[in-house]
Amino acid sequence: MSDLIRLKNVEKKYKNGTTAIYDLNLAIEKGSFVFIIGGSGSGKSTLIKMLYREEKPTKGQVIVGGLDVAKLKNSKVYKLRRKLGIVFQDYRLLPKQTVYENVAFALECIGEKKEMIRINVLKALEDVGLKNKVHSYPDQLSGGEQQRVAIARAIVNNPKLLLCDEPTGNLDPEMSMEIMKVLEDINKRRGTTIVMATHDKEIVNKMKKQVVTLKQGHLVKFKQKGKYEDEAI
Amino acid sequence: MKLFRMLGRSIRDAVKSVVRNFSLSLASISCITITLIIVAVAIIASYNVQNFTKEIERDMTIVAFVDNDADEEDVKEIESDIKSISNVSKYTYQTKTEVKEKMQAESDVFNTVLKNWSDEESPLKDTFQIKVKDVEKLKQTAMRIQSIDKIAVVRYGSGMVDKMIAAFNQVEKITYGIVIALIVVTVFLIVNTIKLTISARRREISIMRLVGASNFTIKTPFIIEGMILGLFGSIVPVLITMYGYTAFYNHFDGYLYSQLIQLIKPEPFIYQVSLAVIVIGIIVGMIGSASAVRKYLKV
Ligand SMILES: Nc1ncnc2c1ncn2[C@@H]1O[C@H](COP(=O)(O)OP(=O)(O)OP(=O)(O)O)[C@@H](O)[C@H]1O
């Protein structure tokens, strides 16, 4: 069984009554690179949030890396989080800490040893191409560079899975492609499974990866080497 | 090893945020300081009062006067009655002649007055002098003895002590009230200090959650911050206890008013009180921060 993620009859209904995901079945293999696409409000972020247990499914089963996410107690969520990295549109860096400190923070929080932190942080920063900016502060970096710091922080713990919710949403096309190169590199070199929600048609079409298409909470397509098809959305 | 590393980080973070939220931290610390000064004074006073009331009570005696018309049989009966009271530890019997001789020996004035009375006209009575095991029940025991047949009067020299203990109990109750009120205010201030820290570090906390920090790791710095506030708050009270009490003791040469009221020696008393003050400070700080964490840090 090489599926890293499996969703079975998953439904997500928010407390206010909105149903964001209807009866979703999905399996994502280890090492794959999957885009989640769909219009605004189609449930992309909701799906990602269920994968890192920010939200619980109201029905069905979500399994990530062997953990049954819905059954995970609040106090045990950290076990899931340590298996994966997460990247957001807004980078979420600590403004008063340097690039190095921002990335090291992820390992300090889980009690890693100082030498191990150093080795892994430098490796991660090298992988995203920021080794020459270790002492800079976030406000001294471009948006693309900040996002690469966030990616470095997400992969510094060598996770099996990297979740990205619109990582290029704030970036111009050129910087977006840079980020995509970094992600593809991580997927190939580290074997990290990547699940990325995006709006960006061009990126999806260029990358030729697996594509999950959502429409108003329903899965409409799951294609290998998919494209961003307007009529499906 | 890992625990120590995490603890080190928590303490560093906690000290940093005490400094960062200086004004509110100072308010909390001042409040703890005032509370702990009162607590320290209360502990010192209470132990001293307990100490010297015990001293006084230790040689307190019940004196029971036997009726003049009691014969030898009656005295035997009284004696066995007294013996049967469980709180009685020791008793002695003195005939009025013995009492007379003793008093005459004690003072010249008594001597001249008492010389003129024969045994029959003597106002003195045969007496039982009784010591009790539990001084707290002195009054009840005295009443018990009073109710024995042929006992005329019972005296016990506790009037002053009783009043003092009652007065001190009153003061103690008021002090408890004040201390509890102050602790409530302190906890409230600490909760708000920690709340501020939590909101200042909201971003950091959310990132910690994302990267898989355990709840323990997330909470600990805030709990420690509260404990540090408590610790800082106990500095002045401890100094007051150590130097203040020693100075007080030396100034009065260890006695208050008379030889009867003896103060507790500063060593090791001041260290015990200081330790108690520090522990109370830290616990109060911890209660405040723990409730802030529970309220404002949903993990
Ligand atoms: N916390 C919430 N409470 C209630 N409803 C929510 C919540 N979050 C999302 N929704 C609703 O669920 C649906 C799906 O939202 P979601 O954020 O998953 O969409 P999305 O595909 O990520 O959209 P976008 O492309 O705009 O980011 C929407 O109708 C949204 O209004």
Ligand SMILES: [Mg+2]
């Ligand atoms: Mg979204």
